[in-house]
Amino acid sequence: MLQDKPPGHSAVIISYMVEYIDIGVNLTGSSFSEDRDEVIHRALAAGVRQMVVTGTDIGHSQSAIDLCQQYPGSLYSTAGVHPHHADEYTSDTARLLRELSEHESVVAIGECGLDFNRNFSTPDNQRRAFESQLELAVASKKPVFLHQRDAHDEFVGMIAQCRTQLGNAVAHCFTGSAAEVIDYLEMDMYIGVTGWICDERRGGDLRQAVKEIPVERILLETDAPYLLPRDLNEKPVISRRNEPCYLPHICAVVARYMDIAPEELARVSTENARKFFSL
Numbered sequence: 001m002l003q004d005k006p007p008g009h010s011a012v013i014i015s016y017m018v019e020y021i022d023i024g025v026n027l028t029g030s031s032f033s034e035d036r037d038e039v040i041h042r043a044l045a046a047g048v049r050q051m052v053v054t055g056t057d058i059g060h061s062q063s064a065i066d067l068c069q070q071y072p073g074s075l076y077s078t079a080g081v082h083p084h085h086a087d088e089y090t091s092d093t094a095r096l097l098r099e100l101s102e103h104e105s106v107v108a109i110g111e112c113g114l115d116f117n118r119n120f121s122t123p124d125n126q127r128r129a130f131e132s133q134l135e136l137a138v139a140s141k142k143p144v145f146l147h148q149r150d151a152h153d154e155f156v157g158m159i160a161q162c163r164t165q166l167g168n169a170v171a172h173c174f175t176g177s178a179a180e181v182i183d184y185l186e187m188d189m190y191i192g193v194t195g196w197i198c199d200e201r202r203g204g205d206l207r208q209a210v211k212e213i214p215v216e217r218i219l220l221e222t223d224a225p226y227l228l229p230r231d232l233n234e235k236p237v238i239s240r241r242n243e244p245c246y247l248p249h250i251c252a253v254v255a256r257y258m259d260i261a262p263e264e265l266a267r268v269s270t271e272n273a274r275k276f277f278s279l
Contacts, residue, residue, distance in 0.1 A: 018266040019049040020251065021273035022244040023192055024111075024145070024172050024221035027053045027075075028063040031225035031241055039224075040071060042237070043244035050279060051075055051244050054111050054145070054223075056082040058093060061100050068105035076277065078145045079103075080110035086121035086129035094132050101140045107277040109137040110145030111172060114158075117150040127158070134162050143168035143276055146189075152176065156183055163187055168276045173223045175202075178209045185217060190276055192219045195229035195242065195250045197257065207257045215260065219276065220269045222247055229253070 022043065026032075032039050043051060053068065055061030055078045064077035079100040081089055101109060112133035114126050121129075137144040146169060148155040159169065170190040174181070181191060191213050197206045210218070224242040229249055237243060248262075251269070255262040273279065 018047065018263055019270055020047050020220065020247045020266055021270050021279070022048050022051045022222050022224075022247050023170070023219045023273050023277075024054050024194075025051050025224045025244045026056070026060075026226070027051070027067060027224075028060045029225060031238070035238075036067075039237075039243050039245075040074070043247070044074065046245040046248055048244045048247050049074065050273075052107060052145075052273075052277065053077040055079045055100075055106075056111055057085045057088070058096050058100070061097070061106075065100065065103050065105050072105075075105070076107045076279065077103075077105050078108040078110050079106045080108075080112045080133055080145065081129055082111050083113055083115040083126040083130065083147060084118075084120040086125040088121075089125065089129035089132065093129075094136070097133070097136055098140075101136060101142060106142070107279065108143040108145040108168075108170075109133055109140060111147045112144065113147035114151035114155045115147060115149045116154075127154075130158060134158065134166065137167070138162060138165045141167055143170065145170060145172050147172055148176075152180055152183070156187070159187060159189075170219055170276065173221065173227075174209070175206055176209060177205045178212045181209045181212045185212075185214070190217050190219050190272065192221045193250070193254050194221050194223045195227045195246065195253075198229035198231045198250065198253050199227075200230065210254055210257050211259075213258070215258070215265065215268045216272060218254075218258075218265070218269055219273055220247060220251055220254065220265075222250065
């Protein structure tokens with residue numbers, strides 16, 4: 001079944017010696033509707049042995065659980081409502097999330113947080129939905145999978161109010177500054193790093209920020225289908241679409257800026273992910 005060959009970039013050589021965990025991949029999205037199984041098989045062949053499928057609303061959280069049941073032991077999921085969908089968050093949403101969070105494949109609450117960059121939902125509704133999901137994370141004793149954009153100070157403030165009650169927390173898809181990394185580390189959080197670091201136009205802050213991340217606090221992710229690494233040596237399977245099979249490449253780039261061997265970063269980040277999600 002797993003006959004797909006991984007893509008041909010140099011980092012793939014590493015994938016046969018170590019294992020990777022992609023902590024954030026949007027496999028339930030329409031970008032993967034035509035070849036979802038092939039995408040999963042390519043990732044497994046590239047050494048990405050486990051993937052956490054991101055839940056961004058009730059529908060996608062349920063779909064993520066359904067997908068996990070087809071790949072037990074390889075796929076896990078989160079259950080949450082992204083701040084873009086916070087206007088839709090009701091008491092029924094909170095109830096359904098509680099029910100979904102009890103499923104054995106759900107290893108974290110989220111993706112949740114604040115996004116004041118585009119304000120697809122009002123800031124007040126974002127705060128309300130975020131607070132509710134933080135409460136669920138506390139009650140369920142599950143990690144929280146966090147999103148923040150252009151809302152750092154308020155985001156940190158809301159987490160600080162319940163940090164002593166929360167378990168593990170990760171700043172998913174981190175693209176910020178070294179100062180923001182330090183704020184998160186002071187709150188005993190993990191940092192999720194993506195292929196944003198491979199973007200020569202926008203990734204400068206992140207390339208500096210990863211130098212401040214202790215290896216025991218870093219997690220790796222693709223956030224596929226978004227954030228395709230711009231420095232891949234070959235064309236992606238689908239134009240402009242990211243896939244979890246590119247995680248070894250991202251690992252190699254992150255390792256370069258952290259001044260660590262790619263094999264070591266792969267090993268430690270995988271151990272971190274297993275500890276974080278209790279895999």
